[in-house]
Amino acid sequence: LTSRIPLPQNRDELYVLSKTINNLLDRIENTIEREKEFTSDASHELRTPLTVIKGTLEVLVRKPRNPSEYEEKINFCISEVDRLNNLVDQLLLLARFENQKQSLKKEKICLNAVILDSISRYSNTIQAKNIQVTTVFKKDYYIETDIYLFSIVINNLVSNALKYSDKNAKLAITITEDNNTIECSIIDSGIGIASKDVGKVFNQFFRSNSTEHPEIKGTGLGLSIVKKLCILLTIGIQISSQENVGTAVMLSFHEEDLK
């Protein structure tokens, strides 16, 4: 840790300058700490599936198995590789925002269309889980945004709503407009989030339901990416949830982004 400049007795310019420098040092140190934490969390998350895959393959090589056991173990490895792939994609996405390489390309887009597109992207899951999807759009709503980045936001939210819902659950997506503010709510009747965890879901690598529902796989990065993108695109985001009742995510669009 870097030492701080002792503050002079007199509250003069030197005092102000020293205080400013000390504050700057605090911020630099916090950033370095966060980076370190991120790297260590990321390495842990990357290493876990690799260790599991290696262990499974080693067992398969050492001891001959019957075909069905082979198939089961290999399918398990494939799903771990998929998870790893997804994790790497998300880490790359996060790194891209950090480096600000992604420049915004705002254009006028139809919000309804982005949502319908996302729903059709997940139609297989919707059918497999028999999720009842309702959309309430009174008209076409237009916003000015970066379509590529905004689609990542919507896809993440829709996929979470489906992923954290049991069979036959409901998903309702509504757009409303009031006093030049457009709001879009994505409400599921899924497993919900414990109240102690709702405030943490935007943190990188945080997963709330992983112990109660180990069968639901994830990286804990999706919502942190969503939050970053919402800040970048000046979209308001709020999440509320109740365990075993469901989760509601509310997006609100700034007046200057409505065209």
Ligand code: ADP
């Ligand atoms: P993950 O890859 O774990 O899905 P996210 O960052 O997208 O990561 O979400 C963080 C955590 O927030 C999830 O692990 C889950 O516990 C909780 N969560 C997010 N969306 C929902 C939802 N619609 N319903 C219930 N829990 C959710």
